[in-house]
Amino acid sequence: MSADAAAPAVATAKPSLLSVALTFAAISSTAFGGGQKASIRHQVVSKGWMDNELFMDGLELAQVLPGPNILNLAIYCGQRVRGISGAIAAFLGASVPPFVIVLIAGALYFKYSSNPYVHGALRGCAVGALGLTLGNALELSWDERDDWMKIVLLILTAVAVTYFKMPLLLTLVLFGGIGIAREYRKSRKAKANS
Amino acid sequence: MNATASTLLHILWTFSQLSVLGFGGGKGIIPQMHRDAVVTYQWITNDQFTQFYTIGKLVPGPTTVFAALIGYAAMPGRPWLGALAATVGMFVPSSVIMVVVDVFWTRFQASPWRAIVSHGLAPAIVGLVWSSVWTISRGTASGLVAYAVTLVVTVLMLRTKLSAPLLIAASGAVGIIALR
Numbered sequence: 001m002s003a004d005a006a007a008p009a010v011a012t013a014k015p016s017l018l019s020v021a022l023t024f025a026a027i028s029s030t031a032f033g034g035g036q037k038a039s040i041r042h043q044v045v046s047k048g049w050m051d052n053e054l055f056m057d058g059l060e061l062a063q064v065l066p067g068p069n070i071l072n073l074a075i076y077c078g079q080r081v082r083g084i085s086g087a088i089a090a091f092l093g094a095s096v097p098p099f100v101i102v103l104i105a106g107a108l109y110f111k112y113s114s115n116p117y118v119h120g121a122l123r124g125c126a127v128g129a130l131g132l133t134l135g136n137a138l139e140l141s142w143d144e145r146d147d148w149m150k151i152v153l154l155i156l157t158a159v160a161v162t163y164f165k166m167p168l169l170l171t172l173v174l175f176g177g178i179g180i181a182r183e184y185r186k187s188r189k190a191k192a193n194s
Numbered sequence: 195m196n197a198t199a200s201t202l203l204h205i206l207w208t209f210s211q212l213s214v215l216g217f218g219g220g221k222g223i224i225p226q227m228h229r230d231a232v233v234t235y236q237w238i239t240n241d242q243f244t245q246f247y248t249i250g251k252l253v254p255g256p257t258t259v260f261a262a263l264i265g266y267a268a269m270p271g272r273p274w275l276g277a278l279a280a281t282v283g284m285f286v287p288s289s290v291i292m293v294v295v296d297v298f299w300t301r302f303q304a305s306p307w308r309a310i311v312s313h314g315l316a317p318a319i320v321g322l323v324w325s326s327v328w329t330i331s332r333g334t335a336s337g338l339v340a341y342a343v344t345l346v347v348t349v350l351m352l353r354t355k356l357s358a359p360l361l362i363a364a365s366g367a368v369g370i371i372a373l374r
Contacts, residue, residue, distance in 0.1 A: 028255045061299055064312045066216040067288025068256030075292045087293050091285075098255025099262055099281050105249050106263040106277075113245070116374050122245050124343065124369015126334045128362040129248040131347025133327050136221070139352060140320040150317040157321025161225050162328045168215050168226035172318060176217075180314030187306050 013048040015081055017089040023047070024074040024093030029101065036070045040077065049081045071095060153179055198271060202279050204235060205265050209283030212261075216288055217315050220258045222322030227261070228329045237268035244334050252359050258284055339372045 015023075027039050041055050058080070062072035071094050078090025112118045144150040157175045160166040166174075208230045212223045224247065231237045238246070243264075250260030265280025266273040334340065347361050 031254055057299075058296075060308065061296065062292070063219070064308055065288065065292055065295060066214055067220065067285070067292060068216075068258060069219045071256055071285060071289060072292045075289055076296055079293060079296055084293065087289075091289050094255070095259075095281070095285050098253060098259045099277075101253045101255070102249060102259045102262050103266070103274075103277055105253055106246075106266055109245065109249065109263075110267075117370055120369045120371075120374035121366040122248070122369070123334070123340075123373040125252065125362045125366040126244050126248045126330070127340045127343045127369065127373070128347050128365025129244075129251045130327065130330045130334050131344040131365070132251060132351055132358050132361060133323070133330055134344065135348040135351035137320065137323045137327050138348070140316075140323060144317055144320060153317035154321040154324070157318045158324035158328075161322060161325040165229065168212070168223060168322075171322065172215060172217065172222075172315070175318035175321065176315045179317050180311060183310040183314040187310055 013081070015047065015049060017082060017085055020078050020082055020086050021089040021093035024078070024090050025097050028070065028074075028094045029097035031070075037073065040070070040073055044077050044081075049077065054080065149182065150179070198269065198275075201269055202275065205237075205268055205276060205279045206283045208235070209261050209265075209280050210287045212258075213284050213287040214291070216258070218319035218322075220256065221326070222319045223258070224326035225322060225329050227264075231264045231268075235268070238264055240332060242267065244330055244332075247330060248362065252362050256285075337373075339368070343368055 023043055024040075027036060027043065031039055037059060041052070041059075044050055044055060045052055055077070058076035059069075059073060062069050062076055065072055071091070074090040074094035075087045078086035078088070078093075080086075082089065109122075113122060141151070141154060144154060153175055157171060160175070161168075161171055212220075212227055212230075215226075216223050228240075228243055232240050232243050246260045246263040247257070249263060250257040253259065259281065261280040261284040262277040265276035265278070267276075268280070269276030331344075343365050347365055350356055350361060351358070
């Protein structure tokens, strides 16, 4: 038996860099809205690049760190199967198609936005995007309802940023810091009780 | 330094900062991005910001890819260069962090800090999303039709499985008829 048998089950298959890039390009250029995480999982697991456990571990990391979840997740998968060059291939696959598509949409926007019909459509779309953002805010707030202090914290954040123009860095350090300190204390208490 | 190079560096620097601070998938950076692009540097107007954000929601991939459009508008002489700089600034720094942390990740696996950080940051991120609602609503939501469409989309998003681009496109159709 080779030494591989003793190694932990990291990547079981070793795809080409092109195949890594194309896999994520296919997902990033077609997956609208939600469902992208599920389709990445389906792809990497069914292709034998990694098992479900390794994938879920990467998903958690991708969500904790800054940056779009989908992009982070693609980079994680690319890195696990082909190291740093795999990460770069996955980055390009996941970011180039949306970049090209948004530029095409933008070019059309700059060309036609003064047309009254296009203008009306854009205003309508913007109102739709506002509705989605509002729905997102409500949904996320509902997830925090277990603890009234969290609701207070999120209201204070919204007021500080909206009315007092608090910079993003300070907001994250101050209100994020308070949130992290509270979670830390909670975990200490839970440990002491167990 | 000439004006092009200076704008290019400002674009790179602005979006790199947003990239590094883009916790929660980047949901919380909209108010700061608006302040940078519309108020501080005046690369785009308030209405353009809202419309670019909308295009970001409409296209596949991460919403924050609309940074490219801000870069495009910021450099009228070399729009493609501006778009590229904004996108590199927006996506590369967070990606480098992802790669570096992943190398050390196994060490953190047993650490309770993962949950502490993500749960701890959540209220601030949600507060920032509420502020984004305000940012986007300025100039957009005026008049009865706009209010009605906003509410209908909100309810449909929360109560049905209709996809985001579909809801935006349907709102656009209403716009052609009623918001011209």
